[in-house]
Amino acid sequence: MEYFLIFVSAIFVNNILLAQFLGICPFLGVSNKLSTATGMSGAVCFVITLATVVTYLLNHYLLVPFGLEFLQTISFILVIAALVQMVEIVLKKISPSLYQALGIFLPLITTNCAVLGVAITVVTKEFAFGGAAPHMLNLGQAVVYAIATSLGYGLAMCLFAGLREHLAGNDVPKAFKGLPIALITVGIMAMAFLGFSGIV
Amino acid sequence: MSKLHFITDGFVKNNPTFVLVLGMCPTLATTTSAMNGLEMGLATMFVLILSNIVISLVAPMVPDKVRIPVYITVIATFVTVLQLLMQAFTPAVYETLGLFIPLIVVNCIVLGRAEGFANKHSVGESALDGIGVGLGFTLSLTVIGIVREILGSGAVFGWKFIQGDGILAFVMAPGAFLVLGYLMVLFNKYLAKK
Numbered sequence: 001m002e003y004f005l006i007f008v009s010a011i012f013v014n015n016i017l018l019a020q021f022l023g024i025c026p027f028l029g030v031s032n033k034l035s036t037a038t039g040m041s042g043a044v045c046f047v048i049t050l051a052t053v054v055t056y057l058l059n060h061y062l063l064v065p066f067g068l069e070f071l072q073t074i075s076f077i078l079v080i081a082a083l084v085q086m087v088e089i090v091l092k093k094i095s096p097s098l099y100q101a102l103g104i105f106l107p108l109i110t111t112n113c114a115v116l117g118v119a120i121t122v123v124t125k126e127f128a129f130g131g132a133a134p135h136m137l138n139l140g141q142a143v144v145y146a147i148a149t150s151l152g153y154g155l156a157m158c159l160f161a162g163l164r165e166h167l168a169g170n171d172v173p174k175a176f177k178g179l180p181i182a183l184i185t186v187g188i189m190a191m192a193f194l195g196f197s198g199i200v
Numbered sequence: 201m202s203k204l205h206f207i208t209d210g211f212v213k214n215n216p217t218f219v220l221v222l223g224m225c226p227t228l229a230t231t232t233s234a235m236n237g238l239e240m241g242l243a244t245m246f247v248l249i250l251s252n253i254v255i256s257l258v259a260p261m262v263p264d265k266v267r268i269p270v271y272i273t274v275i276a277t278f279v280t281v282l283q284l285l286m287q288a289f290t291p292a293v294y295e296t297l298g299l300f301i302p303l304i305v306v307n308c309i310v311l312g313r314a315e316g317f318a319n320k321h322s323v324g325e326s327a328l329d330g331i332g333v334g335l336g337f338t339l340s341l342t343v344i345g346i347v348r349e350i351l352g353s354g355a356v357f358g359w360k361f362i363q364g365d366g367i368l369a370f371v372m373a374p375g376a377f378l379v380l381g382y383l384m385v386l387f388n389k390y391l392a393k394k
Contacts, residue, residue, distance in 0.1 A: 018373055019373050020229070021224075021225050021226075021228040021229035021373070021376065022225055022229075022303075023225070024224040024225045024228060025222070025223075025224055025225070025308055028221070028224065070280060070283070070284060071280070072302070073276055073279055073280050073283065073302040073305055074273070074276035074277060074279075074280055074305075077272055077276050077305050077306070078269075078272070078273065078276075081269060081272060110272075110306075111306045111308060111311060112306070113225050113303045113306040113307075116302070116303060116305065116306050117299060117303060120299060120302055120303075121299060174388075174392075175385045175386075175388040175389045175392065176385055179221060179381075179384060180381045180382070180384040180385045180388065181381070182381075183377050183378070183380050183381030183384065184377065184378055184381035184382070186377045186381075187374045187375070187376075187377030187378035187381060188374070188378075190373045190374040190377055191369065191374040193373075194369075194372065194373070194374065
């Protein structure tokens with residue numbers, strides 16, 4: 001039951017883009033077309049899940065036993081940067097077609113704050129679901145949280161790309177062109193997502 | 201006098217928020233009130249100035265291929281210093297800004313200035329650029345914070361001048377996007393007039 005609650009709340013209630021404001025730069029940058037938006041969401045999903053597992057283990061078995069928690073920020077970002085590089089090399093060898101689809105987005109992901117954000121949240125924040133006492137996530141819950149969060153990222157990204165494709169054909173006042181109207185659209189979308197806040 | 205433009209460029213011409221549109225995550229997330237916006241801006245400025253100075257010093261020695269990892273390590277070091285200082289001296293502020301302090305590491309403004317300015321300019325100019333862009337960022341965040349605080353809770357810097365509740369949506373997530381969007385429209389209008 002708890003896994004299910006983590007899943008729903010991470011996708012809809014605490015949507016990473018619309019409620020937590022993580023990963024906004026690539027969200028605004030590559031959401032012009034639906035096809036690039038799905039490519040980016042796929043790459044982000046992959047890297048967030050992998051990075052969360054690796055940083056969780058690093059924190060649990062190396063940083064905490066030696067009392068080095070203050071090194072979280074610096075070690076996590078280095079691990080993520082190395083991981084992204086490795087994923088790129090492995091994908092190139094194993095699945096050239098997937099590399100073709102995700103390749104150009106991978107280097108951008110190192111500086112996507114959603115990845116570092118989820119990695120840090122999972123090891124520092126206490127969660128409370130369904131009346132249970134607040135507690136830290138175990139590895140299984142962390143993985144579910146990471147997958148659900150990145151699905152939420154993909155959902156918001158693809159919905160917004162669809163809206164933006166329609167916006168492109170409309171007559172927008174000059175001062176609103178480009179980002180301002182996009183931001184206002186996201187604002188209205190975020191308002192719609194607020195409606196989910198009662199369900200968990 | 202001739203070097204003053206390194207500072208003032210950051211306010212309007214190179215404004216990180218409204219012109220370059222960098223560092224959107226903290227801009228949207230921490231501007232629930234004017235004070236929070238100001239604090240986030242100052243925290244980012246601290247890292248920006250120090251990382252600009254160090255990167256302009258080490259840039260000539262770093263091989264081109266590994267420069268980005270080196271810059272990120274320098275930035276992450278200063279972010280860790282900032283985290284420890286804030287935990288020690290301003291624990292309440294550290295608590296409010298939460299996740300967004302460690303996330304300064306991946307703020308594109310800091311890496312952007314390292315890559316776009318500090319590695320080709322002298323130490324002094326890089327420091328001035330850090331101050332200018334940092335002030336520009338702080339200013340934008342404070343303005344967004346002021347607007348959201350007035351609409352959301354009828355107050356400025358915690359001083360309440362409208363009785364009753366504000367429009368709650370402006371303190372929550374949707375308000376951040378709407379306020380930033382409309383402020384950007386005003387900024388565009390102003391730039392077009394000039």
